[in-house]
Amino acid sequence: MYDADTTREETLDPRDWDEFRGLAHRMVDDMLDHLASLREQPAWRPMPAAVRASFARPLPREGEGAEAVYREFVERVLPYPNGNLHPRFWGWVQGNGTPLGMMADMLAAGMNAHLAGFNQAPAQVEHQVLRWLAELMGFPEGASGLLVTGGTIANVLGLAVARHARAGFDVREEGLQGGRPRMTFYGSGETHGWARKAAELLGLGNASFRRVPTDAEFRVDPEALTAAVRADRAAGLHPFCVIGTAGTVNTGATDDLRALAAFCREEGLWFHVDGAFGSLARLAPDLRPQVEGIEEADSLAFDLHKWGYLPFECACVLVRDAEAHRDAFSIQASYLAETTRGVNAGGLPFADRGVDLTRGFKALKVWMSLKAHGTDALARLIRQNVEQARHLAGRVEAHPELELLAPVPLNVVCFRYAPAGVGEAELNAVNEEILLRLQEGGIAVPSGTVLGGRYALRVANVNHRSRREDFDALVEATARIGGEIRAEAAGAAGRAG
Amino acid sequence: MYDADTTREETLDPRDWDEFRGLAHRMVDDMLDHLASLREQPAWRPMPAAVRASFARPLPREGEGAEAVYREFVERVLPYPNGNLHPRFWGWVQGNGTPLGMMADMLAAGMNAHLAGFNQAPAQVEHQVLRWLAELMGFPEGASGLLVTGGTIANVLGLAVARHARAGFDVREEGLQGGRPRMTFYGSGETHGWARKAAELLGLGNASFRRVPTDAEFRVDPEALTAAVRADRAAGLHPFCVIGTAGTVNTGATDDLRALAAFCREEGLWFHVDGAFGSLARLAPDLRPQVEGIEEADSLAFDLHKWGYLPFECACVLVRDAEAHRDAFSIQASYLAETTRGVNAGGLPFADRGVDLTRGFKALKVWMSLKAHGTDALARLIRQNVEQARHLAGRVEAHPELELLAPVPLNVVCFRYAPAGVGEAELNAVNEEILLRLQEGGIAVPSGTVLGGRYALRVANVNHRSRREDFDALVEATARIGGEIRAEAAGAAGRAG
Numbered sequence: 001m002y003d004a005d006t007t008r009e010e011t012l013d014p015r016d017w018d019e020f021r022g023l024a025h026r027m028v029d030d031m032l033d034h035l036a037s038l039r040e041q042p043a044w045r046p047m048p049a050a051v052r053a054s055f056a057r058p059l060p061r062e063g064e065g066a067e068a069v070y071r072e073f074v075e076r077v078l079p080y081p082n083g084n085l086h087p088r089f090w091g092w093v094q095g096n097g098t099p100l101g102m103m104a105d106m107l108a109a110g111m112n113a114h115l116a117g118f119n120q121a122p123a124q125v126e127h128q129v130l131r132w133l134a135e136l137m138g139f140p141e142g143a144s145g146l147l148v149t150g151g152t153i154a155n156v157l158g159l160a161v162a163r164h165a166r167a168g169f170d171v172r173e174e175g176l177q178g179g180r181p182r183m184t185f186y187g188s189g190e191t192h193g194w195a196r197k198a199a200e201l202l203g204l205g206n207a208s209f210r211r212v213p214t215d216a217e218f219r220v221d222p223e224a225l226t227a228a229v230r231a232d233r234a235a236g237l238h239p240f241c242v243i244g245t246a247g248t249v250n251t252g253a254t255d256d257l258r259a260l261a262a263f264c265r266e267e268g269l270w271f272h273v274d275g276a277f278g279s280l281a282r283l284a285p286d287l288r289p290q291v292e293g294i295e296e297a298d299s300l301a302f303d304l305h306k307w308g309y310l311p312f313e314c315a316c317v318l319v320r321d322a323e324a325h326r327d328a329f330s331i332q333a334s335y336l337a338e339t340t341r342g343v344n345a346g347g348l349p350f351a352d353r354g355v356d357l358t359r360g361f362k363a364l365k366v367w368m369s370l371k372a373h374g375t376d377a378l379a380r381l382i383r384q385n386v387e388q389a390r391h392l393a394g395r396v397e398a399h400p401e402l403e404l405l406a407p408v409p410l411n412v413v414c415f416r417y418a419p420a421g422v423g424e425a426e427l428n429a430v431n432e433e434i435l436l437r438l439q440e441g442g443i444a445v446p447s448g449t450v451l452g453g454r455y456a457l458r459v460a461n462v463n464h465r466s467r468r469e470d471f472d473a474l475v476e477a478t479a480r481i482g483g484e485i486r487a488e489a490a491g492a493a494g495r496a497g
Numbered sequence: 498m499y500d501a502d503t504t505r506e507e508t509l510d511p512r513d514w515d516e517f518r519g520l521a522h523r524m525v526d527d528m529l530d531h532l533a534s535l536r537e538q539p540a541w542r543p544m545p546a547a548v549r550a551s552f553a554r555p556l557p558r559e560g561e562g563a564e565a566v567y568r569e570f571v572e573r574v575l576p577y578p579n580g581n582l583h584p585r586f587w588g589w590v591q592g593n594g595t596p597l598g599m600m601a602d603m604l605a606a607g608m609n610a611h612l613a614g615f616n617q618a619p620a621q622v623e624h625q626v627l628r629w630l631a632e633l634m635g636f637p638e639g640a641s642g643l644l645v646t647g648g649t650i651a652n653v654l655g656l657a658v659a660r661h662a663r664a665g666f667d668v669r670e671e672g673l674q675g676g677r678p679r680m681t682f683y684g685s686g687e688t689h690g691w692a693r694k695a696a697e698l699l700g701l702g703n704a705s706f707r708r709v710p711t712d713a714e715f716r717v718d719p720e721a722l723t724a725a726v727r728a729d730r731a732a733g734l735h736p737f738c739v740i741g742t743a744g745t746v747n748t749g750a751t752d753d754l755r756a757l758a759a760f761c762r763e764e765g766l767w768f769h770v771d772g773a774f775g776s777l778a779r780l781a782p783d784l785r786p787q788v789e790g791i792e793e794a795d796s797l798a799f800d801l802h803k804w805g806y807l808p809f810e811c812a813c814v815l816v817r818d819a820e821a822h823r824d825a826f827s828i829q830a831s832y833l834a835e836t837t838r839g840v841n842a843g844g845l846p847f848a849d850r851g852v853d854l855t856r857g858f859k860a861l862k863v864w865m866s867l868k869a870h871g872t873d874a875l876a877r878l879i880r881q882n883v884e885q886a887r888h889l890a891g892r893v894e895a896h897p898e899l900e901l902l903a904p905v906p907l908n909v910v911c912f913r914y915a916p917a918g919v920g921e922a923e924l925n926a927v928n929e930e931i932l933l934r935l936q937e938g939g940i941a942v943p944s945g946t947v948l949g950g951r952y953a954l955r956v957a958n959v960n961h962r963s964r965r966e967d968f969d970a971l972v973e974a975t976a977r978i979g980g981e982i983r984a985e986a987a988g989a990a991g992r993a994g
Contacts, residue, residue, distance in 0.1 A: 010878055012595040012806050012870060012961045017533050024529065024600050028521045031607040036514050044840050047618055055621035059629045063871030066597050073604060073865065080618035081610055082840050091840060094855075097609035098509040100563050103521050106603035107570065109808040109862075110528040111578055112594035121544055121577035124552035132556045149646055150855035160698060175702020179676040193828050197852060200826075201657060203700020205672020305855065309509050311606040312857035329697075331690050339929075342936040343541050343579050343588060344944070355694060358591075358647035358802065360809035365606075368570065373509060374560030381507055388506075432836075439839040447841070464509045 014066075023066055028103075030074060035085065035099055038465065042442025044083035051076050083445040087465035088474065091447035093249060093277055093412075095303075095462050097311035100372055104365035105311055115359040117348035126350065126363035132370060133316050136283060137275075137302075138295025144322035146353040147304075147362045149313040151276040152194040154301035157317045157329075157354050159185065159198045159241060161299055162270035164328040165321070166240035172328070176203045184232050186210045187243030188220035190250055192274060195243060217407050218253035220244070222263065229267060241270040246291045247278020250449055250458070252389075252412030254278055257293025264298075273297040276315075277462055280307035281410060283379040287386060290409060298324075304366055307382055307411075307462045314362045317354075326352050385411045385461045392459060392471040401479050405456045414449065414456035417482030428455040430485050437481045444474050511563075520563055525600075527571060532582065532596055535962065539939025541580035548573050580942040584962040585971065588944035590746060590774055590909075592800075592959050594808035597869055601862035602808055612856035614845035623847065623860035629867060630813050633780060634772075634799070635792025641819035643850040644801075644859045646810040648773040649691040651798035654814045654826075654851050656682065656695045656738060658796055659767035661825040662818070663737035669825075673700045681729050683707045684740030685717035687747055689771060692740060714904050715750035717741070719760065726764060738767040743788045744775020747946055747955070749886075749909030751775055754790025761795075770794040773812075774959055777804035778907060780876040784883060787906060795821075801863055804879055804908075804959045811859045814851075823849050882908045882958045889956060889968040898976050902953045911946065911953035914979030925952040931978045940974045941967070 014020035054076055084094040113122035130145040148154050163183065164171050176183065183204060187195055189211040199209040210232070212225045229239045242264050244255040257273060264271035273279065279294050279302040281287040294300060298321070304314040319325035330352035338347035351357045370378075393408040396415045403418040416431045432455055435448045449458045457478065459471075511517035551573055581591040610619035627642040645651050660680065661668050673680065680701060684692055686708040696706040707729070709722045726736045741757040742750070754770060761768035770776065776791050776799040778784040791797060795818070801811040816822035827849035835844035848854045867875075890905040893912045900915040913928045929952055932945045946955045954975065956968075 009881060009964045010874070010961075012597070012874070012878065013532065014596055017529060020596060021526065021529050024525045024596075025522055027600050027604060028525055029518065031604060032514060032518050032521065035510065035607065046616065047621070051618065052621060055618075055625040057625070059632050060868045060871050061873050063869050063874055066865070066869045069865045069868040072868075073861075077618045077622060077861070078604075078608060081608055082615035082617040082619075084611055085609055092611070092613075094611045095609070097606060099511055099517060099521075099607075100509070102603055102606040102609075103524050105606035106599055107524060107528060107575075109594060109599040109602035110532065110596075111575065112582055112592070112599075112808045113578055114581055114589070114591045114809060118579035119543065120579040121548065121552075121574045122579075124544070124549060125574060128552040128554070135556050149857075150853045152854050153852050156852065171700075171702070172697045173703045175679075175696065175705055176673040176700040177677075177679045177702055177705065180674075182672075182674045193854070196828055197826070199672065200669045201852060202698065203668075203673040205668070205674055206670045208672055208674065303855070311609045312611060312855060313853075315855075329694070331693055339933065339945075342933040343942055355650055355653065355698060356647045356810075357649050357690070358800070358809060358812075360646075364570075364574070368563070368566045371557045371566040371569070372560050372563045374557050376558050377507070377509070377560055381509065384506055436836065436839040445840055448836075464507070467506045 020066065023070060027070065031102065032099065034078065038086050041086065043086045043088045043445050044439050045080065045442055046440065047080045051080060086445065087463065087467065088444035088470045090459040090461050090463060091445045093306050093460040093462060095306050095309055096465055098309055098369065098464070101311040101365045101369055104368045108361035108364040111361060113361040115361055115363065116351040116357050117346060119343055119345040122361050122363065123346070125367045129363045129366045129370070134318055136375065137279060137300055137318060138282070139300070139318050139320060142322055143318055143320050144325040144353060145316055145318040146350060147366070148315050148317060148354060150315045151192070151274070151301055151303045152197055153355070154315040154317040155194045155272070155274050156198045156201060158272045158299035158301050158319065160202055161319055161325055161328040162241040162272055163202060163204070165324045166270050181236050181238040182208060183238045183240050184208045184210055185241040185243065186212055186225055186228060186239065188212050188214045188245065188255060190214055190218050190248040190253060191243055191245055192249050192276065194274070218248055218251045220255045222256065222259055225263065239267070239269060241272055244271065244273045244293070244297070245278070246273055246275035246294055247281070247410055250412070250451065251406040251414055252278065252408065252410035254291050254409065257291065258296065261293050261296035270298045271296065273300045275300055275302040277303060277306040278410060280382055281386070283375060284383040287383065308378070309381065309464050310365050310369060314366065329353055381464050385463065388466055388468060388471055389413050389459070389461050391468055392475070395472065395475045399475060399479060401482065402475065405451050405454055411461045413459040414451055416454065416456055417478055419482070424454065430482055431455045431457060433485050434478055434481045438477060443477045444470070446474070517563065520567060524567065528599065529596065531575065535583050538583065540583045540585045540942050541936050542577065542939055543937065544577045548577060583942065584960065584964065585941035585967045587956040587958050587960060588942045590803050590957040590959060592803050592806055593962055595806055595866065595961070598808040598862045598866055601865045605858035605861040608858060610858040612858055612860065613848040613854050614843060616840055616842040619858050619860065620843070622864045626860045626863045626867070631815055633872065634776060634797055634815060635779070636797070636815050636817060639819055640815055640817050641822040641850060642813055642815040643847060644863070645812050645814060645851060647802070647812045648689070648771070648798055648800045649694055650852070651812040651814040652691045652769070652771050653695040653698060655769045655796035655798050655816065657699055658816055658822055658825040659738040659769055660699060660701070662821045663767050678733050678735040679705060680735045680737050681705045681707055682738040682740065683709055683722055683725060683736065685709050685711045685742065685752060687711055687715050687745040687750060688740055688742055689746050689773065691771065715745055715748050717752045717757070719753065719756055722760065736764070736766060738769055741768065741770045741790070741794070742775070743770055743772035743791055744778070744907055747909070747948065748903040748911055749775065749905065749907035751788050751906065754788065755793065758790050758793035768793065768795045770797045772797055772799040774800060774803040775907060777879055778883070780872060781880040784880060805875070806878065806961050807862050807866060811863065826850055878961050882960065885963060885965060885968055886910050886956070886958050888965055889972070892969065892972045896972060896976060898979065899972065902948050902951055908958045910956040911948055913951065913953055914975055916979070921951065927979055927982050928952045928954060930982050931975055934978045935974060941971050943971070
């Protein structure tokens with residue numbers, strides 16, 4: 001038995017709290033300076049080779065101290081992001097985060113609360129936030145929910161509840177290995193890649209996800225959906241769920257959610273809505289009609305780190321029937337047994353609603369941000385983003401050399417440089433090069449996508465720092481760079497000729 | 498088309514940066530004061546009814562400002578945690594976090610980096626951290642890995658890779674619905690609850706997880722394991738994976754991992770190790786023999802927010818065969834297409850290794866902590882925690898009224914108050930009451946569990962703030978409170994008689 005050692009016990013707390021306090025203040029000052037000066041920084045810049053090479057150092061056996069490692073962060077990490085803090089970043093539906101969200105994450109990490117549940121104020125904060133979010137989405141007061149990392153897992157959890165609630169057998173015990181008819185689910189071909197991930201993860205298989213054709217506005221074709229469900233039923237399969245999308249990732253399209261809800265009721269199917277960013281449009285009264293039907297979903301997934309403007313990671317799944325939610329995941333272990341008093345009174349309700357047992361205090365940044373800014377401010381900003389997207393679409397349509405490639409119902413704009421008389425293959429190559437030069441020049445960060453074979457510059461605007469002038473700058477730069485690339489090509493052809 | 502509005506555009510950045518800076522500094526000061534004074538605070542305290550009621554307020558339509566919401570945090574949230582910051586918290590294997598980890602999370606939230614991948618320094622930080630963690634765990638240089646929220650999802654991912662690699666058919670496309678022989682996996686009855694969650698989530702079904710009996714030291718019985726696999730094979734089923742545990746949650750036991758690895762090689766089974774906290778013992782040279790065999794696993798899951806002392810959420814899954822890892826999850830979407838230049842050069846490697854597409858910058862706190870403290874310091878602290886557990890076990894064994902209920906191979910101590918001549922039923926009731934009074938009195942936060950029908954006080958020590966004297970205080974308080982409860986009961990019986 002160990003007993004004789006009388007050396008002083010170590011800790012990872014700072015030896016000198018005042019010295020650490022000084023460093024912590026500098027960290028805050030530097031980050032706030034950084035955030036306040038984003039507009040003077042490039043939207044993106046490539047990492048120099050020396051910086052990249054510096055991340056190949058050997059395992060640090062001996063500590064170098066917080067001061068030294070922070071210096072390295074400032075020199076080698078902070079200057080080389082993917083750009084998503086910047087006022088002219090509109091790539092891949094990534095939010096900016098906020099200064100208050102940043103400080104809330106510091107407070108959350110400092111408290112280090114474990115949100116399986118427990119008899120603690122942080123659990124009450126998460127309960128309150130979930131009630132607020134349910135109210136914002138038009139879900140009933142008794143609805144259940146959970147904060148999770150991102151849209152994919154939020155959607156996976158919704159689909160897992162659907163699988164359990166609509167299986168008609170004990171899918172938790174038996175799994176999908178019982179040789180029963182294949183369970184199938186449905187969504188448009190524009191459904192986000194999470195649906196494939198979910199189908200695979202849950203053991204349903206990608207073959208079980210039926211991709212239904214869309215109309216010209218990228219919304220699911222209701223007749224094709226009906227036909228697909230009927231055909232599967234006729235073949236002896238087991239349709240269990242329909243996915244509606246509020247705001248597709250490619251173009252911001254929203255399915256006719258009310259029609260889908262009605263169809264699901266008639267057919268006894270679970271109705272899950274992926275509202276990753278689109279569902280947030282519900283906050284703005286004039287945008288709400290576009291996403292109507294969300295409130296009829298059996299489950300809904302959405303991100304707060306996109307159009308909720310919060311730092312990563314923070315998404316939410318809501319489930320109308322709280323019992324169905326709990327039934328899909330609840331597990332009891334003896335060392336987790338609930339007590340009526342003490343730290344574990346009230347049990348671990350959040351662990352019973354998803355995959356994670358250990359969960360951090362994501363709820364704090366939601367709680368602080370909703371209370372500090374108010375939901376009316378969020379609604380105004382969401383509306384502002386849509387107005388900016390419409391402004392950009394208008395500028396594109398008015399420009400002789402630019403072309404809109406999809407309708408702009410919400411905050412996603414797909415367009416390209418397309419002067420008259422240029423062939424499709426060349427346009428694709430030129431626009432891909434435009435995208436890279438916009439990024440490499442530090443001008444702006446849109447992303448690219450392909451719509452009907454045509455390469456599109458894609459602006460997904462969930463940026464609370466963007467101004468109208470930023471979109472004007474994008475229009476100007478796109479046309480200018482497009483012209484430069486064509487002139488270079490013509491020059492090269494001339495020299496070669 | 499929207500165009501006429503000329504109102505000034507809004508943002509969620511502070512209107513007055515200096516004012517916000519002042520608030521941010523106060524937040525840092527308050528948190529550091531809080532952390533520096535933990536020893537003077539109770540280990541836990543119940544929430545007053547008024548505080549609990551304050552979390553039932555209506556949705557905040559109008560903002561009240563950051564200052565007001567922070568005041569509410571200080572008054573109603575910070576004082577009522579579940580206790581896991583405290584030097585005498587040893588419940589449920591929850592770490593304390595560190596001040597540096599707290600500030601690293603602030604920096605991460607400030608940068609708000611999106612870690613699907615991208616051509617950015619944060620991705621290099623995660624790559625480097627994963628290489629370091631692989632080295633610490635004895636995995637080969639080419640091994641793959643991913644930082645995730647917690648041990649459950651880390652283990653789920655490992656099992657999902659196993660399912661894909663050992664299916665013998667295209668499980669991603671077909672799922673488990675093809676009517677094929679049932680895929681089964683194996684672990685001891687002491688395996689953590691994640692295994693059931695994983696079996697259910699992945700569509701394998703709880704029935705597919707074979708719980709193999711353990712020996713007196715709570716380690717899997719190798720003969721029973723062999724028999725179970727043989728019997729399933731004989732029945733036409735499809736065994737695919739064995740789970741070894743390094744550090745069980747109940748008692749800290751570790752399976753004979755080398756034997757399990759050898760068995761899996763012979764039988765063509767995937768070997769997954771759940772080393773949630775136990776695998777970290779590998780860092781300390783004198784503890785390493787206990788967890789030998791980890792380095793032979795095909796996949797390994799472990800937490801950095803437990804015995805890595807980091808704030809939630811931060812766990813890691815390592816996969817020996819990088820290609821098998823990628824093959825299990827990789828998906829390509831047109832709007833995510835990799836480019837050779839620009840922001841998306843290098844693609845989204847992390848999204849191809851798990852469920853999440855959107856991922857935060859968890860890697861920063863790992864990187865900063867490993868570099869600032871050094872892995873030697875972590876090894877010393879881990880060893881210190883084990884020594885403290887042995888010290889506690891020694892004090893329990895030496896105490897006439899206390900009893901050790903399980904061996905103490907690592908950092909978990911299960912014991913009870915058990916004066917001579919008291920029946921089992923009364924001992925269970927008394928010890929459950931002792932636990933509640935330890936917590937309610939703010940003295941210490943162990944948790945409880947049941948071992949062979951006996952209620953145990955369970956100390957899981959991953960606490961970098963604990964000192965030997967804290968365990969002495971626990972021993973003293975347990976015996977004292979036990980005596981008080983028995984005296985109360987005797988008094989009540991006397992009055993009733």
